[in-house]
Amino acid sequence: MPSVCWLVPRVTQVMIAKLFYFLLISAVALPTKAEEGCHQLRSTAPFKIALFADLHFGEDAWTHWGPLQDVKSIKVMSSVLDDETPDFVIYLGDVITANNIAIKNASLYWDQAVSPTRARGIPWASVFGNHDDAAFVWPIEWFSSPGIPEIRCRVANSSCSGEEECHFEGTQRLELMKNEIERNTLSYSRYGPKELWPSISNYVLQLLSSDNPKSPVALLYFLDSGGGSYPEIISSAQAEWFRQKALEINPDSRVPEIIFWHIPSRAYKKAAPWFGIHKPCMGSINKERVATQEAEMGIMKLLVERPSAKAIFVGHNHGLDWCCPYEKLWLCFARHTGYGGYGNWDRGARIVEITEQPFSVKSWIRMEDGSVHSEVVLSP
Numbered sequence: 001m002p003s004v005c006w007l008v009p010r011v012t013q014v015m016i017a018k019l020f021y022f023l024l025i026s027a028v029a030l031p032t033k034a035e036e037g038c039h040q041l042r043s044t045a046p047f048k049i050a051l052f053a054d055l056h057f058g059e060d061a062w063t064h065w066g067p068l069q070d071v072k073s074i075k076v077m078s079s080v081l082d083d084e085t086p087d088f089v090i091y092l093g094d095v096i097t098a099n100n101i102a103i104k105n106a107s108l109y110w111d112q113a114v115s116p117t118r119a120r121g122i123p124w125a126s127v128f129g130n131h132d133d134a135a136f137v138w139p140i141e142w143f144s145s146p147g148i149p150e151i152r153c154r155v156a157n158s159s160c161s162g163e164e165e166c167h168f169e170g171t172q173r174l175e176l177m178k179n180e181i182e183r184n185t186l187s188y189s190r191y192g193p194k195e196l197w198p199s200i201s202n203y204v205l206q207l208l209s210s211d212n213p214k215s216p217v218a219l220l221y222f223l224d225s226g227g228g229s230y231p232e233i234i235s236s237a238q239a240e241w242f243r244q245k246a247l248e249i250n251p252d253s254r255v256p257e258i259i260f261w262h263i264p265s266r267a268y269k270k271a272a273p274w275f276g277i278h279k280p281c282m283g284s285i286n287k288e289r290v291a292t293q294e295a296e297m298g299i300m301k302l303l304v305e306r307p308s309a310k311a312i313f314v315g316h317n318h319g320l321d322w323c324c325p326y327e328k329l330w331l332c333f334a335r336h337t338g339y340g341g342y343g344n345w346d347r348g349a350r351i352v353e354i355t356e357q358p359f360s361v362k363s364w365i366r367m368e369d370g371s372v373h374s375e376v377v378l379s380p
């Protein structure tokens with residue numbers, strides 16, 4: 001599997017420049033997509049990433065409030081994007097609540113979730129969460145007197161058997177990813193190496209210095225932490241893929257590495273603050289226990305041993321938004337961005353800012369109402 005990396009001209013904040021960027025992306029970046037290439041980080045400005053976690057589009061899609069809450073999630077994303085004007089967005093899993101989606105093609109909801117980012121011409125990448133390809137769960141209320149909402153069982157084409165389509169199998173990870181990648185030139189998501197399937201969102205993107213395109217500023221690793229159609233886990237095969245990839249593209253551990261996946265690893269439990277959040281941890285909500293992956297199969301051991309691995313970012317726990325040090329790493333939660341999913345904590349997004357010279361990683365949380373809090377320096 002070739003390493004994935006290609007050039008992205010940096011988005012400027014001016015509308016005209018955005019249009020120009022759009023043309024560039026389609027004229028230059030798109031044809032190279034299958035090849036090696038690199039995200040380009042302009043050295044004169046920091047590279048800013050917004051993390052959108054746990055949007056849960058499509059939740060209770062058959063009710064009145066389900067679709068309304070998706071509209072609210074679009075507002076959260078729009079407000080964060082307009083306040084921060086990030087260079088890149090990462091969809092950190094649970095983009096949709098597939099177990100509630102009673103249509104065959106869940107990509108239609110996925111597509112709504114990426115629409116605010118796409119509309120602003122901002123490139124993005126995504127990883128899977130445990131809800132993205134979860135099997136449909138029949139709501140118990142469908143078996144009460146109002147019954148199954150009528151629109152949900154579409155009459156099949158008259159050319160077909162005439163049976164009604166009343167089974168909702170959900171859309172597989174691979175299909176979701178294909179639909180995202182094929183329809184969106186701004187998407188930098190990948191299917192990952194076939195050997196790792198059914199775990200799909202395993203890939204790495206290189207941020208290149210605009211001064212010296214030969215020298216990566218940072219490596220962004222994306223891993224699929226499972227859940228939904230298979231266990232909540234990062235397998236030893238994924239850990240081995242990471243090990244080999246790191247050996248291949250960063251053998252001397254010179255380039256800083258930042259890691260993104262959805263479900264916290266068990267190490268998060270060890271790093272978690274007790275009750276209030278005290279320094280060196282930083283954050284604003286610590287309202288539930290860490291819900292971790294089912295087992296640890298080696299990825300954490302590799303990461304703690306790498307001086308270049310700086311921080312891991314996860315979603316999954318809507319009631320946690322802290323960053324805490326763990327060995328030489330930082331373990332961070334994103335911030336619940338969507339109105340879908342459990343919990344009524346105010347919505348927002350974690351921002352990650354990478355500066356090239358001198359290298360630093362800073363992070364803070366931008367809320368829907370525009371306020372900012374919990375700024376923390378994660379590196380050096």
Ligand SMILES: *[C@@H]1O[C@H](CO)[C@@H](O)[C@H](O)[C@H]1NC(C)=O
Pocket residue numbers: 105107108111179183
């Ligand atoms: C599912 O939806 C996506 C996104 O709108 C679309 O690109 C794709 O063609 C659809 N697939 C099917 C089988 O309808």
Ligand SMILES: *[C@@H]1O[C@H](CO)[C@@H](O)[C@H](O)[C@H]1NC(C)=O
Pocket residue numbers: 157159
């Ligand atoms: C219905 O049938 C027509 C041809 O008979 C086909 O073009 C179309 O894609 C079908 N639609 C669905 C939803 O299966």
